Amino acid sequence: MDKANIILDAMKTLLEQDDGASCSVSDIAKKAGIGKGSIYYYFKSKDEIFDALVEREYHQIIENCRVLMNRSYADAAQKFALLFRSYRSSTSLLAMDHYLHQQQNAAIHQKSLAKILSSLSPIVADIIRQGVEEKSFRCEKPQETAEIILSVYCFLYDPGIFKWTPEQLKEKASALATLLENGLSAAKGSFQFLYQT
Amino acid sequence: MDKANIILDAMKTLLEQDDGASCSVSDIAKKAGIGKGSIYYYFKSKDEIFDALVEREYHQIIENCRVLMNRSYADAAQKFALLFRSYRSSTSLLAMDHYLHQQQNAAIHQKSLAKILSSLSPIVADIIRQGVEEKSFRCEKPQETAEIILSVYCFLYDPGIFKWTPEQLKEKASALATLLENGLSAAKGSFQFLYQT
Numbered sequence: 001m002d003k004a005n006i007i008l009d010a011m012k013t014l015l016e017q018d019d020g021a022s023c024s025v026s027d028i029a030k031k032a033g034i035g036k037g038s039i040y041y042y043f044k045s046k047d048e049i050f051d052a053l054v055e056r057e058y059h060q061i062i063e064n065c066r067v068l069m070n071r072s073y074a075d076a077a078q079k080f081a082l083l084f085r086s087y088r089s090s091t092s093l094l095a096m097d098h099y100l101h102q103q104q105n106a107a108i109h110q111k112s113l114a115k116i117l118s119s120l121s122p123i124v125a126d127i128i129r130q131g132v133e134e135k136s137f138r139c140e141k142p143q144e145t146a147e148i149i150l151s152v153y154c155f156l157y158d159p160g161i162f163k164w165t166p167e168q169l170k171e172k173a174s175a176l177a178t179l180l181e182n183g184l185s186a187a188k189g190s191f192q193f194l195y196q197t
Numbered sequence: 198m199d200k201a202n203i204i205l206d207a208m209k210t211l212l213e214q215d216d217g218a219s220c221s222v223s224d225i226a227k228k229a230g231i232g233k234g235s236i237y238y239y240f241k242s243k244d245e246i247f248d249a250l251v252e253r254e255y256h257q258i259i260e261n262c263r264v265l266m267n268r269s270y271a272d273a274a275q276k277f278a279l280l281f282r283s284y285r286s287s288t289s290l291l292a293m294d295h296y297l298h299q300q301q302n303a304a305i306h307q308k309s310l311a312k313i314l315s316s317l318s319p320i321v322a323d324i325i326r327q328g329v330e331e332k333s334f335r336c337e338k339p340q341e342t343a344e345i346i347l348s349v350y351c352f353l354y355d356p357g358i359f360k361w362t363p364e365q366l367k368e369k370a371s372a373l374a375t376l377l378e379n380g381l382s383a384a385k386g387s388f389q390f391l392y393q394t
Contacts, residue, residue, distance in 0.1 A: 106303035114358050138379075144372030147353055152345050155352035161311050175341030182335075183380035 004042045007032050008053045016095040025049075047108070054100060054112045061090045062119045069123055076131030077186065081193035083127065087120070101160030113154040121146040131184070138185040145184070152176055170195050201239045204229050205250045208243075213292040222246070247302065251293060251309045258287045259316045266320055273328030274383065278390035280324065284317070298357030310351040318343040328381070335382040342381075349373055367392050 001009075010032035014023040025046050029036040043049045068086055072079055091097075100109050124146035131137030139145050155161060156172060164172070177191035184190075198206075207229035211220040222243050226233040240246045265283055269276055288294075297306050321343035328334030336342050352358060353369060361369070374388035381387075 103304045106307050107300045110303050110307060110358060113352070117353070117359075140375060141368060141372035144369045145376060147369060148349050148373055148376060151348045151353040155310070156314070156344055156348040161307060162314075171338060172341045172344060175338035176345055178337060179342060179345060179376065179380040182382060183376040185379060 007039055007042060008056055011049050011053050015099050051108050054108055058112060058116060066123055076127050076134055076136055077190045079127045084193060109160055117150045117154050121150055204236060205253055208246050208250050212296050248305050251305055255309060263320055273324050273331055273333055274387045276324045306357055314347045314351050318347055
């Protein structure tokens with residue numbers, strides 16, 4: 001593994017231990033077994049290391065989703081549920097989330113949300129297009145509709161932006177399911193997976 | 198006017214002049230005609246002044262929207278268009294937006310977006326409820342549906358998060374209009390105002 005990734009792994013491990021509350025560039029260097037001076041050859045600051053770590057982890061999750069979708073022979077409604085579950089289960093493991101939601105990391109957080117929307121929306125758009133071909137959905141603008149759906153996930157559902165109770169989140173998921181079911185002229189229950197746990 | 202508001206007005210004027218690029222607490226004090234020491238009696242830092250300014254300006258815009266909706270006897274579809282136009286025209290005048298979208302202000306920016314969604318969603322929900330009573334909309338969860346609509350405006354449409362061209366924005370608005378028209382079982386063209394300028 002290259003040194004940049006060893007540094008990212010070191011920060012990741014530290015975040016898993018104490019939410020990064022007190023981890024410094026020196027701590028990261030020590031964990032990585034790399035001199036502090038060498039770290040600055042790769043990254044200018046702790047912020048830059050964290051930014052790169054967030055980018056790498058989300059890139060990996062989204063790549064996994066893409067591979068899963070390309071391999072799957074499911075129909076569009078099933079693919080939607082599969083993507084949703086796969087994304088949700090991989091992000092629930094992210095140790096860096098608590099740190100990402102701290103106020104001083106708001107810029108990196110916002111950038112990561114925008115990145116998730118931009119990377120996932122073509123995958124969701126492809127599922128909608130497949131649904132249109134299968135005549136299970138009606139939609140004239142798959143890409144833009146995908147972005148609308150993902151806006152809800154990236155913004156309204158973000159635990160760093162809003163503090164909803166599990167019941168409130170379920171109500172929102174159910175409202176989105178109904179809006180999509182009617183909005184895409186999909187069969188009743190097509191988006192049940194959004195609120196069923 | 199109380200001193201806190203005089204201080205906020207001073208910062209607002211400075212932001213109108215140079216996007217706040219170089220305004221310091223001293224500049225704000227000078228503009229407000231208040232000693233720098235007195236400023237710290239009201240606010241701990243320039244960030245706190247800006248935070249309060251953003252809060253005050255958006256609060257005013259949302260209050261104006263609320264008054265407008267309460268005074269109006271229009272039907273739900275017309276009220277939707279009225280609210281949309283009123284909100285859009287008042288925010289287009291905000292001099293602080295450029296500064297709000299700078300990276301170091303990401304935390305205040307995020308907080309303001311969450312505040313807009315929380316304050317506007319009950320107003321939008323009331324319009325949806327009116328539409329349900331008038332039998333022009335079908336919707337079981339007006340509050341949650343309002344939050345979904347506003348997520349798109351607060352996140353996907355935010356020029357500090359995404360850089361879309363006017364054409365791209367129009368495509369997104371048109372996709373949202375179709376999704377809402379079908380999603381709320383509303384009459385064809387009910388949400389045309391979203392993409393007609």
